[in-house]
Every structure is written in structure tokens, then in C-alpha cells.
Amino acid sequence: MKNIISNKVKQMQPSGIRAFFDLVLGMKDVISLGVGEPDFTTPWPIREAGISSLEEGFTSYTSNKGLYKLRLSVSRYLRNRYGVEYCPDEEILITVGVSEAMDLALRTIINPNDKILIPSPSYVSYGPLTELAGGIPVYIDTQKNRFKLTPEQLERHIDDKTKGIIFNYPCNPTGISYSRKELSQISKVLSKNNVICLSDEIYADLTYDFEHVSFPSLPGAKDNVVYFNGFSKSYAMTGWRVGYACGPKEIIAGMTKIHQYTIMCVSITSQMAACEALHVGKDSVEKMKREYARRREFVIDGLNSIGLSCHNPQGAFYAFPSIKKTGLNSLDFAQKLLKEEKVAVVPGTAFGGEFKDYIRISYASSFDNLKEALRRMSVFLKKQL
Numbered sequence: 001m002k003n004i005i006s007n008k009v010k011q012m013q014p015s016g017i018r019a020f021f022d023l024v025l026g027m028k029d030v031i032s033l034g035v036g037e038p039d040f041t042t043p044w045p046i047r048e049a050g051i052s053s054l055e056e057g058f059t060s061y062t063s064n065k066g067l068y069k070l071r072l073s074v075s076r077y078l079r080n081r082y083g084v085e086y087c088p089d090e091e092i093l094i095t096v097g098v099s100e101a102m103d104l105a106l107r108t109i110i111n112p113n114d115k116i117l118i119p120s121p122s123y124v125s126y127g128p129l130t131e132l133a134g135g136i137p138v139y140i141d142t143q144k145n146r147f148k149l150t151p152e153q154l155e156r157h158i159d160d161k162t163k164g165i166i167f168n169y170p171c172n173p174t175g176i177s178y179s180r181k182e183l184s185q186i187s188k189v190l191s192k193n194n195v196i197c198l199s200d201e202i203y204a205d206l207t208y209d210f211e212h213v214s215f216p217s218l219p220g221a222k223d224n225v226v227y228f229n230g231f232s233k234s235y236a237m238t239g240w241r242v243g244y245a246c247g248p249k250e251i252i253a254g255m256t257k258i259h260q261y262t263i264m265c266v267s268i269t270s271q272m273a274a275c276e277a278l279h280v281g282k283d284s285v286e287k288m289k290r291e292y293a294r295r296r297e298f299v300i301d302g303l304n305s306i307g308l309s310c311h312n313p314q315g316a317f318y319a320f321p322s323i324k325k326t327g328l329n330s331l332d333f334a335q336k337l338l339k340e341e342k343v344a345v346v347p348g349t350a351f352g353g354e355f356k357d358y359i360r361i362s363y364a365s366s367f368d369n370l371k372e373a374l375r376r377m378s379v380f381l382k383k384q385l
Contacts, residue, residue, distance in 0.1 A: 008131060015124050015350070024344045031373045032344040033361045036172060036318065038236040042273075043284040046235065049276035050269050058268050064260045066094025066244070067271045073278040074244050082214040084222065090249040093256055094242065094266050094274075098202050098228045101245040101255070102166070103129050105198055105226050108254035110135040114163035117195070119149040121320070121351035121358070123172045135163065141354055146311060147174040147320070151185040158189070164196035167215065170203040173351050173360040174320045175296075175313020180213045187221045197225045202243070205234035205285050207315040208293050216246070226251055233316075234285050235277045240270040292317050295363040295370055302374040303361075307381055317364040320348070324357040326384045334359060340383075341376035 024030055041047075065071060071088035078084045086092050095101040102125070106116065110133040118126050120139040127137040140157050142149055154165075167186075170177040178186075190197050199215035216222040230243030245255060259265075296313060303310040303321045310321035323333050330347035337343050348358030363370055 012128050012131070024338065027338075027342065030338070030342045030344055031365070031369050031376070033363070033365055033370075033373055034344045034346050036233075036316075036362050036364065037238050038233060038288065038317075038364050039366060040236040040288055042236050042240070043277075043281060045280050046237065046273050046277045046284075050240070050273035053269055053272035058272060060268060062265045062268050062271060064256055064265055065092070066266060067268070067275065070094055070271050070275050070278075071244075073275050074246070077278050078214070078227075078246065082217040084214060084217050084227075084246075086246040087249070091246055091252055093245045093252050093259065094271060095230075095245060095259065096241045096243070096263055096266055097232060098200060098230045098243040099125060100259075100263065101228050101230075101243050102126070102198065102200065103133075104255040104258050105228075105245060105247075105251065106130055106133040106135065107258055108251055109163060109196060111163075113161065115159070115161045116163060116198075117154070117157055117165040119165075119167065119171075121147070121171075121173050121348065121355050122166070123168060123200070124350055126166045126168075130166075136161075138162070139352060141352070143355070147171065147176045148178065148182070149186065151189050154186060154189050155193075158193045158195060162193070162195055164198055165190065166198045166200065168200040168202075170207055170212075170313070170315025172203070172316055173318050173346070173348075174311070175316045175318045176311075177207055177210075177212070177314040179210065180218075183213055183215060184218055187215070187218045191220060191224060194224070197221070198228070199225055200228045202228065202230055202233055203316040204229060206289055206292060206317060208289075208296065209314045212315070223248060231274050231277055234288070235281050236288065237270075237273070237277065240267075240273055242266055242270045242274040292363065295365075295367060298367070299361065299363045299370055299374070302370075306374065306378040307385065308377075317362055319361045319363060320358050321361065322357055323348075323359055326381065328384065329356040330359050331356075337377065337380050341380045343373045343376050343380075 071092045075088045112134045114135045116130045116135050130137040204212045216225040226247035231237040308321040334347045346360040348355035
């Protein structure tokens with residue numbers, strides 16, 4: 001029974017988020033500010049649509065591409081929201097969350113040893129998915145630029161093996177987002193070098209300080225972009241597992257081939273609920289967004305006041321404060337905070353080994369929990385400083 005496990009899988013590290021939160025299971029009185037999941041329940045009209053679909057007997061497979069009415073709804077949503085046209089027949093694929101969509105896209109475009117650029121800190125799955133697809137992840141450290149990728153920095157990292165870039169904004173874990181001008185400058189560099197942009201915009205509806213600009217809506221960008229979005233974050237539908245990818249028909253066709261052999265199709269119940277979300281969910285999204293914005297102000301002010309320097313996130317529901325002044329690395333900090341004060345946060349190293357001076361905090365938690373967590377963190381910090 002030698003060499004049963006592939007070398008790629010052997011070398012792959014477990015998710016830094018999930019590995020840490022295994023420690024939390026079973027602990028009492030822990031306030032968890034870790035996992036990036038809305039604390040809201042899926043709005044009732046969306047849940048009702050899922051229930052009704054079952055009562056009406058919708059329990060079959062759907063097209064591999066997804067329910068046509070959902071693809072049509074996605075097409076209309078993107079046209080009305082961003083002015084971007086995608087054909088529901090050839091340019092849209094419904095997937096099991098954005099995670100599956102990203103996996104499919106990488107496997108579709110990568111040839112062995114193609115390079116994929118990943119601005120870091122980055123979401124934990126991007127690098128491993130690139131490696132599983134046979135590519136080489138190239139991380140671009142953005143911490144000297146307030147966690148934003150610059151056109152000059154991007155240009156320096158492109159060579160003749162660069163196939164694409166995974167571009168996530170608003171960003172998990174920093175909450176950083178980009179203006180139209182900043183995106184246009186990045187788009188010009190990518191177009192000039194024929195680099196495909198895999199644009200993960202799952203937090204688009206949770207942008208606070210300015211209107212979110214979708215990457216394929218930029219002049220001349222659409223033909224070189226695979227756009228990802230879904231329902232998990234903005235509609236509080238994490239457990240329903242519905243996402244979608246939009247892009248050039250050749251890429252979507254390739255992704256659909258892999259999808260056929262691995263997943264076949266997304267649950268019809270979830271797809272029916274997602275249709276309802278696009279039709280009636282706007283008010284619920286705005287309500288949740290206002291509450292996240294309120295929590296953001298409280299958490300960022302609170303972190304800075306207790307001595308943890310933190311930039312202002314422009315979207316998503318994460319804060320990425322510096323813990324450098326404590327002298328602890330992020331893993332030690334997170335473990336001690338959990339043990340001594342029962343507050344769970346994610347070590348910064350989960351998002352890149354060089355981010356040992358940071359932790360990620362999710363403010364997708366009740367206001368009372370956030371208030372108590374900051375009080376406990378203040379007590380903890382006074383013992384460290």
C-alpha cells in the first residue's frame with residue numbers, strides 16, 4: 001500500500017481557517033469571530049421558494065449548465081446592475097458556490113506549470129486549487145501598499161508563463177476594494193500582457209464607501225475576464241451552495257465539461273431559491289448591508305482604541321488588524337486569546353505565511369458579541385503590552 005496518496009495532496013496543507021477552528025469545537029462560552037459566514041438567516045421569501053419547489057415536486061436533475069430561468073435571471077441582473085451582457089445559453093454556468101466555479105476555471109485554463117498570480121493576503125483556497133490544476137501560484141505581497149495591488153507591482157510579476165490572475169474584491173481577508181480608476185489601470189496591464197482575470201466578486205453587494213465596479217464592465221475587459229459571484233454572502237445563503245461563473249463561451253464550455261463529470265448540476269431546490277433571491281432579495285440585502293456597515297464602524301473604532309492598528313475595510317465583513325506591537329506571531333496570539341479570553345480569531349498566516357503580524361476578525365456576528373469580544377481582547381492586550 002505504498003504511495004497511495006498523490007504527492008500534490010501530501011504536500012498540501014489543510015485550510016488554516018478550518019484547522020484552527022477545530023480547536024474551538026466543544027469549548028464553552030467562546031465568541032467566534034472566525035468563520036466568514038453571515039449570522040443572518042436566509043430571508044423568508046427565499047426559503048419559502050425552496051420549500052414550495054419541493055412541495056410542487058421539483059426534485060429532478062437540471063441542465064448541467066443550471067436552470068435556464070436562473071441563468072436568465074443572472075443575465076438580467078448583471079445587465080441591469082453593471083451594464084454587462086452575458087448570454088444565458090453559452091456564457092453562464094451555475095455552480096456549487098464560487099469555490100467550485102474557481103476550481104473549474106483553473107482546471108480549464110491551466111496547462112502544466114502555467115503561472116497564476118494571486119495578490120496576497122488571499123483567500124485560502126486559491127493557491128491549492130491552482131496547484132491541483134497543475135499550475136504554479138505566484139503570490140504578490142500587497143501589505144506595503146495598504147493591501148492593494150498596484151499596476152506597477154502587477155507588471156513586475158508578469159512573465160511569459162503567466163496565464164492568469166485571481167483577483168478578489170472586496171477582499172477576504174482585508175476588506176479592501178478598488179475604485180473604477182484603480183481597476184482600469186490594472187485592466188490595462190492585464191490586457192496588454194494577455195493575462196486572464198479570474199474576478200471573484202462574491203462580496204460585491206457588501207461594498208460600503210462607493211459603488212462596486214464589476215471587472216467585466218471596464219472598457220475592453222469583458223473578453224478576457226471570467227466573472228464569479230454567488231448567493232452565499234449577500235443573501236445569507238451559505239448552506240444552499242449556489243454560485244455562478246460568466247465568461248467567454250469557450251471557457252464556460254470547458255468548465256461545463258468538467259462540471260458534467262464531477263457535479264452534474266447544482267441542487268434544483270437551491271437553484272429555485274436563488275431565482276427568488278434575484279427577484280425579491282434586494283431589500284433584504286440592503287438591510288443586512290446597513291447592519292454590517294454599523295458593525296464595521298464599531299469594530300474598527302474599537303480595535304484602534306484598544307491598540308490594534310487597523311485600516312478601514314471598504315467591503316465584505318472582515319477586519320485585518322496588526323498585532324505586531326504585542327510581540328506575538330499570529331498563531332500564538334490566536335491560541336492564547338482563545339485559551340485565556342475565549343475569543344476565536346483567524347491567524348493571519350492562514351492567508352499567507354508572511355502575514356504573521358495580523359489576525360482576521362469577522363464582524364458577521366451580533367453587536368452584543370462584538371462588544372463583549374472587544375472587551376475581552378482589551379483585557380488580553382493589557383496583559384501582553
